[in-house]
Amino acid sequence: MPTVTAAPDADLIAQAVGRLTARTRYPVAFGGMLRDDGVHVTAVSGARTHNLDALVVQPGRGLGGRAVIETRPRLTLDYRTAKGITHDYDRMVLGEGIATLFAVPVLVEGAPRAVLYCGSWGQAPADRVAAGPAFAIADEVATELRIRDEVDRRLARIPHSDRTTVSAATQEELREAYAQLRQISASVKDPALRMRLAEVEHRLAALSVDDAPIELDIALSRREIDVLACAALGSTNAQIGSALGLKEATVKSYLSAAMAKLDASTRLSAVARARRAGILP
Numbered sequence: 001m002p003t004v005t006a007a008p009d010a011d012l013i014a015q016a017v018g019r020l021t022a023r024t025r026y027p028v029a030f031g032g033m034l035r036d037d038g039v040h041v042t043a044v045s046g047a048r049t050h051n052l053d054a055l056v057v058q059p060g061r062g063l064g065g066r067a068v069i070e071t072r073p074r075l076t077l078d079y080r081t082a083k084g085i086t087h088d089y090d091r092m093v094l095g096e097g098i099a100t101l102f103a104v105p106v107l108v109e110g111a112p113r114a115v116l117y118c119g120s121w122g123q124a125p126a127d128r129v130a131a132g133p134a135f136a137i138a139d140e141v142a143t144e145l146r147i148r149d150e151v152d153r154r155l156a157r158i159p160h161s162d163r164t165t166v167s168a169a170t171q172e173e174l175r176e177a178y179a180q181l182r183q184i185s186a187s188v189k190d191p192a193l194r195m196r197l198a199e200v201e202h203r204l205a206a207l208s209v210d211d212a213p214i215e216l217d218i219a220l221s222r223r224e225i226d227v228l229a230c231a232a233l234g235s236t237n238a239q240i241g242s243a244l245g246l247k248e249a250t251v252k253s254y255l256s257a258a259m260a261k262l263d264a265s266t267r268l269s270a271v272a273r274a275r276r277a278g279i280l281p
Helices: 010-024 062-070 126-156 168-185 191-206 222-231 237-245 248-261 267-276
Strands: 028-035 040-043 074-076 102-106 111-118
Touching: 010 028, 010 040, 010 111, 010 126, 010 191, 040 062, 040 111, 062 074, 062 102, 062 111, 102 126, 111 126, 126 168, 126 191, 168 191, 222 237, 222 248, 222 267, 237 248, 248 267
Parallel strands: none
Antiparallel strands: 028 040, 028 111, 074 102, 102 111
16 A cells, blocks of 8 residues: 555545556556645655655656656666766665656646656666556546546635525526536546535535425436436437437436436426425536
8 A cells, every 4th residue: 555645636646656556567656746846745655665755856856857847757777877867866766776767747738737656676667568557547647637627616616605695697507517517527536536526516506405495205326417417408318428428328218217216207397306305406
């Protein structure tokens, strides 16, 4: 299990570092998010010592710092004698006994947001077979960060006033944001982020619920709520399927199941009943 210290997005980095040692040929992995003063290492996996714990790498310094500045992966097969980098972090890296070190920046919209490192105590292969999994994991982290950015952007737009003051226009925007968040959530792999999305969705739904919401002795599945949220915006079955990556027949099946559970004869009445129950905003 990776060694983890508290930091923003530390859970995401810890999961990525764990995957690096599981899916690459490198026995040591570590990584961290980029902040104002550098890359803060918050997760280490496979290390024999604690020399890498809480390492902070400044942009332009060391192998990872070069990867940040150049926004591309950097590799050295012999860290001790590498001439293309500064050696500010020799005590930490060489203290761990690392010879080969591979640094991969995590890029979001072309900008570095984190750095993932793979290392070995002896010289390791540097071919695409060895590097490919590291690239894939960096892309996975970048995808999660893009989703988090979108969630934060939408969170900032949620009104904090009492629900009775929410205008009709704002309410329609909330409903659109809710449907889009459901679509985003369907593609999220990070359990912590999925939980955060669920909390946001609950907040959005609660903004529109009546003072005396109806109580339903049923539970809609996640996909049934997904298709209802899209249907609430007036989307056709084909449009819902395109948005959620489902076949049109599958969308129809989910809608039928939701309508039956809600005791509704049409999708519009199902949406209305779901809103009164606080399931949809």
